[in-house]
Amino acid sequence: MAGLNGEPFLGIDDNIEKLQYNNNSKEAIDKEGLVVGIGEDSSNNKNNNQGGEKDMAGNSIHRSGSRPQLDLSKAEIQGNSEERDPTILLPNQTDDISHLALDIGGSLIKLVYFSRHEDHSVDDKRKKTVKERFGISNGNRRNFPILGGRLHFVKFETSKLNECLDFISSKQLHRGGIDSHHWNSEAPANENAVIKATGGGAYKFADLFKERLGVSIDKEDEMDCLVAGANFLLKAIRHEAFTHMEGHKEFVQIDHNDLFPYLLVNIGSGVSIIKVDGDGKFQRVSGTNVGGGTYWGLGRLLTKCKSFDELLELSQRGNNRTIDMLVGDIYGGMDYSKIGLSASTIASSFGKAISDKKELQDYRPEDISLSLLRMISYNIGQISYLNALRFGLKRIFFGGFFIRGHAYTMDTISFAVHFWSKGEAQAMFLRHEGFLGAVGAFMSYQKHGLDDLMVHHLVERFPMGAPYTGGKIHGPPLGDLNEKISWMEKFVLKGTEITAPVPMAPPGTTGLGGFEVPSSRGATLRSDASALNVGVLHLVPTLEVFPLLADPKMYEPNTIDLSDHKELEYWFTVLSEHLPDLVDKAVASEGGTDDAKRRGDAFARAFSAHLARLMEEPAAYGKLGLANLLELREECLREFQFLDAYRSIKQRENEASLAVLPDLLLELDHMDEETRLLTLIEGVLAANIFDWGSRACVDLYHKGTIIEIYRMSRNKMQRPWRVDDFDLFKEQMLGSEGKKPRPHKRALLFVDNSGADIVLGMLPLARELLRRGTEVVLVANSLPALNDVTAMELPDIVAEAAKVCLSLQFHTNLLYLIPKMEVLVSQHCDILRRAAEAGGLLVDAMNNNTLDGSRGNSSSVPLMVVENGCGSPCIDLRQVSSELAAAAKHADLVILEGMGRALHTNFNARFKCEALKLAMVKNQRLAEKLIKGKIYDCVCRYEPAT
Ligand SMILES: CC(C)(COP(=O)(O)O)[C@@H](O)C(=O)NCCC(=O)O
Ligand SMILES: [Mn+2]
Numbered sequence: 001m002a003g004l005n006g007e008p009f010l011g012i013d014d015n016i017e018k019l020q021y022n023n024n025s026k027e028a029i030d031k032e033g034l035v036v037g038i039g040e041d042s043s044n045n046k047n048n049n050q051g052g053e054k055d056m057a058g059n060s061i062h063r064s065g066s067r068p069q070l071d072l073s074k075a076e077i078q079g080n081s082e083e084r085d086p087t088i089l090l091p092n093q094t095d096d097i098s099h100l101a102l103d104i105g106g107s108l109i110k111l112v113y114f115s116r117h118e119d120h121s122v123d124d125k126r127k128k129t130v131k132e133r134f135g136i137s138n139g140n141r142r143n144f145p146i147l148g149g150r151l152h153f154v155k156f157e158t159s160k161l162n163e164c165l166d167f168i169s170s171k172q173l174h175r176g177g178i179d180s181h182h183w184n185s186e187a188p189a190n191e192n193a194v195i196k197a198t199g200g201g202a203y204k205f206a207d208l209f210k211e212r213l214g215v216s217i218d219k220e221d222e223m224d225c226l227v228a229g230a231n232f233l234l235k236a237i238r239h240e241a242f243t244h245m246e247g248h249k250e251f252v253q254i255d256h257n258d259l260f261p262y263l264l265v266n267i268g269s270g271v272s273i274i275k276v277d278g279d280g281k282f283q284r285v286s287g288t289n290v291g292g293g294t295y296w297g298l299g300r301l302l303t304k305c306k307s308f309d310e311l312l313e314l315s316q317r318g319n320n321r322t323i324d325m326l327v328g329d330i331y332g333g334m335d336y337s338k339i340g341l342s343a344s345t346i347a348s349s350f351g352k353a354i355s356d357k358k359e360l361q362d363y364r365p366e367d368i369s370l371s372l373l374r375m376i377s378y379n380i381g382q383i384s385y386l387n388a389l390r391f392g393l394k395r396i397f398f399g400g401f402f403i404r405g406h407a408y409t410m411d412t413i414s415f416a417v418h419f420w421s422k423g424e425a426q427a428m429f430l431r432h433e434g435f436l437g438a439v440g441a442f443m444s445y446q447k448h449g450l451d452d453l454m455v456h457h458l459v460e461r462f463p464m465g466a467p468y469t470g471g472k473i474h475g476p477p478l479g480d481l482n483e484k485i486s487w488m489e490k491f492v493l494k495g496t497e498i499t500a501p502v503p504m505a506p507p508g509t510t511g512l513g514g515f516e517v518p519s520s521r522g523a524t525l526r527s528d529a530s531a532l533n534v535g536v537l538h539l540v541p542t543l544e545v546f547p548l549l550a551d552p553k554m555y556e557p558n559t560i561d562l563s564d565h566k567e568l569e570y571w572f573t574v575l576s577e578h579l580p581d582l583v584d585k586a587v588a589s590e591g592g593t594d595d596a597k598r599r600g601d602a603f604a605r606a607f608s609a610h611l612a613r614l615m616e617e618p619a620a621y622g623k624l625g626l627a628n629l630l631e632l633r634e635e636c637l638r639e640f641q642f643l644d645a646y647r648s649i650k651q652r653e654n655e656a657s658l659a660v661l662p663d664l665l666l667e668l669d670h671m672d673e674e675t676r677l678l679t680l681i682e683g684v685l686a687a688n689i690f691d692w693g694s695r696a697c698v699d700l701y702h703k704g705t706i707i708e709i710y711r712m713s714r715n716k717m718q719r720p721w722r723v724d725d726f727d728l729f730k731e732q733m734l735g736s737e738g739k740k741p742r743p744h745k746r747a748l749l750f751v752d753n754s755g756a757d758i759v760l761g762m763l764p765l766a767r768e769l770l771r772r773g774t775e776v777v778l779v780a781n782s783l784p785a786l787n788d789v790t791a792m793e794l795p796d797i798v799a800e801a802a803k804v805c806l807s808l809q810f811h812t813n814l815l816y817l818i819p820k821m822e823v824l825v826s827q828h829c830d831i832l833r834r835a836a837e838a839g840g841l842l843v844d845a846m847n848n849n850t851l852d853g854s855r856g857n858s859s860s861v862p863l864m865v866v867e868n869g870c871g872s873p874c875i876d877l878r879q880v881s882s883e884l885a886a887a888a889k890h891a892d893l894v895i896l897e898g899m900g901r902a903l904h905t906n907f908n909a910r911f912k913c914e915a916l917k918l919a920m921v922k923n924q925r926l927a928e929k930l931i932k933g934k935i936y937d938c939v940c941r942y943e944p945a946t
Pocket of ligand 2: 691752753786787788873898900
């Protein structure tokens with residue numbers, strides 16, 4: 001049988017890793033990771049006669065044998081095959097296919113589940129034309145059945161297994177999910193339903209799953225899963241790995257071609273140390289029985305703590321000097337400098353307890369907890385390094401539930417690795433640290449095709465999760481909007497802090513290489529189960545890297561460095577202050593109903609909670625840039641179902657601008673070429689003043705009408721602009737010394753705002769390029785963001801603009817008194833219409849509107865519209881739509897317009913083709929920082945092809 005990806009579904013390699021547990025570890029299988037003294041090389045998987053599966057490098061990957069297989073006979077695409085993520089109907093598929101995998105450990109259950117993207121596709125003719133023109137098929141998606149959806153990460157305490165089962169049942173995850181458009185989702189759970197699980201609990205609770213949910217557990221080997229999970233996360237998630245030294249977290253870019261070999265240290269109850277050489281190729285080289293279970297077990301006995309997190313929290317307020325014997329204690333307060341030991345180095349953990357006449361109750365539990373934490377973290381760091389040394393490995397990734405994003409633990413481990421390796425080896429941590437096994441178990445459903453996903457196919461989002469109150473955990477992210485709003489309201493009433501579903505570990509750390517006590521941040525260390533430091537992973541296989549980026553590896557979209565705390569504070573204040581106005585607009589866009597007000601209120605609280613969270617720990621959601629913040633705001637609006645907050649403002653501005661477009665075009669058309677080009681660029685810069693995201697601009701709009709402000713802005717234009725490469729650009733366009741350069745073949749115009757910005761700025765510029773014989777592709781947002789124009793809206797705007805051109809022609813034909821102008825206009829005024837027709841934009845809108853009744857000239861250079869794949873005021877060119885990537889193939893000019901796309905992001909981006917970056921700087925601070933100028937200064941940056 002052929003797999004959906006066209007490759008055969010090979011049989012099953014039953015040569016499953018046979019781990020030999022040592023004598024004492026039988027019950028330890030129930031705990032996480034306590035598998036000591038095993039050194040079997042699991043990379044020697046033999047293919048048996050059933051055939052083993054090969055990864056892309058030809059390595060064997062073994063899978064267990066009970067996975068369900070898909071019956072693809074009579075498979076067909078349901079609905080419109082041109083849709084972005086069409087549902088595939090498998091009429092003959094009878095097995096239930098689970099979209100859930102579990103890692104059931106001794107203290108936590110980790111759940112990874114999949115849901116399809118909701119079907120928002122609309123009948124968009126533009127898309128169809130674009131696909132035909134650029135020859136885009138659905139080939140990109142490779143027709144994987146499950147791609148095009150979201151991966152969710154949820155944790156439960158193992159002691160609350162029933163809550164976990166209720167959750168699975170309520171979401172019907174064991175059947176494939178009722179809330180998503182799955183094949184066979186109506187089918188009742190059948191006898192054969194199977195879910196993948198790893199961890200000791202997969203054995204321990206198998207009967208309970210059968211009894212409660214009617215599903216069988218297909219047990220996946222824990223080591224296999226850990227490694228598969230770590231490999232996937234390290235390859236597919238841009239900001240997965242980070243270092244943590246002296247309280248400073250820094251994300252590490254992992255080169256996918258240079259990932260292996262590495263050492264994976266999984267710290268569960270016990271510790272496994274695994275050398276990873278490739279996909280499915282690994283060897284458990286060592287381990288230690290002193291791990292998370294030791295910390296928790298000894299800690300519980302010594303401090304009477306009730307939970308792991310309570311113990312960890314205690315350590316935050318501890319001082320281990322009262323209990324540890326330090327070098328200084330032995331050397332009379334002096335360093336032992338000859339062998340490089342400072343007085344504060346721990347000579348012997350708990351060493352003071354031998355000489356003191358104190359009893360257990362004489363020690364503070366806080367101090368005991370810290371001493372224990374340091375002893376164990378240190379020891380793990382040291383053993384890990386020694387193993388790295390054994391195999392000549394420089395990179396050590398630490399995962400497992402013990403770490404739980406705790407800054408002090410990470411610092412201590414890092415310090416040990418750094419200290420013993422003399423800086424040669426590096427300790428790294430993983431954002432999905434606790435989910436490695438669960439991800440691996442999910443990956444073992446081979447049909448998902450997750451192996452082939454690349455980093456640009458994944459987008460991580462951070463929806464609001466269940467808040468928690470009084471330390472009690474309220475489970476997984478809330479799905480239902482109403483439920484979510486209710487939570488928000490409840491917490492407001494109680495005056496309780498609302499938290500995002502992200503890590504609550506404080507940044508507080510010693511700053512001294514783990515040798516001092518942690519700063520006292522106990523109050524902010526929250527319970528682990530509510531503290532997911534991961535968002536929801538959106539799998540979008542249609543996304544591509546923009547092909548015209550000169551050096552995608554070096555590309556960094558964000559211009560402003562938010563790791564500067566002052567900068568971060570400034571932008572947080574800007575966004576907070578903008579909130580009331582944004583909520584007003586959003587509520588008004590939904591008719592100002594009570595429901596809209598309620599949602600508006602919840603949105604404001606949710607976004608404020610995100611800001612507060614990020615202020616506390618800027619790297620909580622991965623590497624933070626201004627673009628991420630601006631996008632988070634848009635996503636948060638969408639989460640509370642505000643799909644287009646500026647809808648009516650955009651419409652009003654479009655109409656007002658279209659009304660003055662004929663006058664502008666007339667004016668332009670009787671200018672000579674050089675003056676016209678300058679006027680056009682001035683026009684783009686002036687019209688970029690229409691920006692409802694800028695505080696200064698919004699203040700301006702109280703003072704005059706849109707057109708008045710536009711005129712004022714144009715009148716104030718004075719060259720040289722603060723960044724002024726116009727002369728270079730002009731030379732490129734018009735040539736010099738009588739030499740006419742060849743016109744550009746195709747220009748991509750990344751447009752920004754609605755209203756004057758698009759109508760009076762970018763469209764006239766597009767018309768000029770078309771007039772010169774350059775194909776023009778308008779690149780606009782896929783989803784609304786502030787007052788930005790979207791790809792969906794553009795065809796109508798272009799159609800209206802073309803209509804205006806026609807009325808202009810009609811009008812000027814009557815103006816026989818000025819025959820010269822008549823000639824000019826009749827030659828040029830229908831450029832937009834013909835180009836739009838040639839580009840397939842006027843399918844409905846214009847067919848019956850040509851005043852002279854003439855049909856469009858399909859041989860004209862086309863004007864096209866493509867969506868960019870974003871719903872944000874900024875653009876990260878590593879993840880753009882396949883439409884845009886296809887349109888870029890023959891482009892030799894890129895024009896980026898607006899602050900978001902040309903300044904906040906991409907100001908430093910280099911392209912393979914010529915690039916023009918145009919923007920008005922509508923923020924004083926940015927003007928000072930970026931161009932040493934002032935507010936309303938302009939940028940016209942031209943860069944030749946690199
Ligand atoms: C959100 C924006 C990037 C949009 O600018 P645009 O791309 O439309 O030119 C910009 O308005 C902005 O940075 N605003 C926040 C700063 C301020 O209010 O001054
Ligand atoms: Mn904008």
